[in-house]
Amino acid sequence: MVSSTNRLFCLLCACFLVSSLSYAAESGDDERGNSGPFKRDSKPVKDDSDEELPPLKAPEKKAEPASKPEAKPEAKPAFCTQCLGTGFLPSAPKAYVHLPNEPLIAANAIPWKHCSKCGASRDAKELLETEANRLSKSTDQYKNWEQRLGMKFLPVDTHHATIYSQLPLPQAKAVGDALEQLTAHLQTVTKVTLLTGARPDSQEIFLLSDNGNFTKFIDVMTAGRPAEEIALAKKCTSITNAKVAVMFFNPTPNEDKAVFALAKMMILEAFGTARAPDWLVEGFSSYCENAVTKKNLCYSIQYEFNQVKFGQNWNADVAKLARDGQLRKWDEIFVLSMIGLKAREYITCYSMVGFLMKLDGAKFARMVVNIRDGMDSQKAMEKAYGRSVGELQGLWAAWCQTLK
Numbered sequence: 001m002v003s004s005t006n007r008l009f010c011l012l013c014a015c016f017l018v019s020s021l022s023y024a025a026e027s028g029d030d031e032r033g034n035s036g037p038f039k040r041d042s043k044p045v046k047d048d049s050d051e052e053l054p055p056l057k058a059p060e061k062k063a064e065p066a067s068k069p070e071a072k073p074e075a076k077p078a079f080c081t082q083c084l085g086t087g088f089l090p091s092a093p094k095a096y097v098h099l100p101n102e103p104l105i106a107a108n109a110i111p112w113k114h115c116s117k118c119g120a121s122r123d124a125k126e127l128l129e130t131e132a133n134r135l136s137k138s139t140d141q142y143k144n145w146e147q148r149l150g151m152k153f154l155p156v157d158t159h160h161a162t163i164y165s166q167l168p169l170p171q172a173k174a175v176g177d178a179l180e181q182l183t184a185h186l187q188t189v190t191k192v193t194l195l196t197g198a199r200p201d202s203q204e205i206f207l208l209s210d211n212g213n214f215t216k217f218i219d220v221m222t223a224g225r226p227a228e229e230i231a232l233a234k235k236c237t238s239i240t241n242a243k244v245a246v247m248f249f250n251p252t253p254n255e256d257k258a259v260f261a262l263a264k265m266m267i268l269e270a271f272g273t274a275r276a277p278d279w280l281v282e283g284f285s286s287y288c289e290n291a292v293t294k295k296n297l298c299y300s301i302q303y304e305f306n307q308v309k310f311g312q313n314w315n316a317d318v319a320k321l322a323r324d325g326q327l328r329k330w331d332e333i334f335v336l337s338m339i340g341l342k343a344r345e346y347i348t349c350y351s352m353v354g355f356l357m358k359l360d361g362a363k364f365a366r367m368v369v370n371i372r373d374g375m376d377s378q379k380a381m382e383k384a385y386g387r388s389v390g391e392l393q394g395l396w397a398a399w400c401q402t403l404k
């Protein structure tokens with residue numbers, strides 16, 4: 001609770017939603033913490049399947065022919081390569097959207113299974129106990145929010161986020177369904193739980209009834225922040241950081257806003273305290289929104305207000321830009337900053353993530369780990385996909401032209 005609210009104070013960037021003149025602030029990097037379910041403190045697991053080649057070493061002049069080179073400790077991945085260090089694997093659970101007054105059944109809330117490799121000795125009962133323990137505290141958690149904000153909410157529990165809603169329950173339920181659709185999609189495509197590490201007691205999404213409550217929320221949550229930051233936040237229709245997303249009812253469907261926000265929360269969660277590149281965070285959020293809603297109505301800004309005009313169909317826009325040779329080059333995208341971006345940049349980020357996920361979602365997750373662990377985007381991508389960026393970019397440019 002406390003850490004979540006603190007992080008909301010760091011409003012480093014914002015999501016502008018196309019359909020109105022408001023946007024969502026986004027926490028940046030250094031306050032993200034590593035407190036989610038995927039703490040990187042698990043014991044290293046030996047795995048030889050994906051190691052870097054040891055550096056070439058000049059042969060030493062000692063002539064001890066045919067003697068075996070002295071065994072040198074090799075760089076082992078510091079995590080299990082099957083689950084990418086999360087300790088869990090997808091279990092394809094039935095969609096879970098718990099509404100108030102329904103019985104809380106811990107078994108329904110279990111979002112994954114233990115990794116069959118590094119978690120082989122773990123008892124499945126632990127997962128049940130974790131959920132039972134979490135659910136036993138969930139009422140306290142939302143009551144704390146109500147008290148702090150002076151507002152009433154209906155809590156809706158899902159596998160990966162809690163929704164606190166001031167909207168009619170069917171609307172909150174529809175948002176819950178969309179979030180479940182997103183996380184199921186990501187686990188299916190990536191075959192790991194790395195990008196769905198959000199949990200309901202850690203990632204919380206507020207659906208507010210109106211702009212007045214949104215303003216009130218910002219006043220409470222940003223107390224003490226610089227005036228320009230607060231003013232920027234109030235121009236948004238939602239603000240988001242790695243732990244909390246807040247949005248209010250407006251013409252942009254809540255499903256789009258919530259899916260976009262949860263995607264952002266989840267990729268930030270996957271990076272922990274590491275800095276996530278902007279192209280990847282933005283492209284991933286847009287990819288996820290489209291994967292669930294088949295639309296793109298949201299985008300993020302940082303630091304400065306930036307109204308961008310988009311077409312109705314980003315896929316058609318990608319195809320046209322590709323045919324016209326107008327998509328941005330990847331080496332420019334890898335280093336872009338979120339300030340003052342134009343539609344062409346947003347759409348390029350979106351199409352890059354879409355292409356990489358389509359090509360191989362498991363390798364996409366591996367690329368995320370590579371970047372998180374310190375590689376630049378190009379090297380991380382080449383290592384994960386086993387192809388040069390030039391080759392990947394050529395395939396992407398051709399693929400973009402096929403989008404509709």
Ligand SMILES: [Zn+2]
Nearest residue numbers: 080083115118
């Ligand atoms: Zn594992």
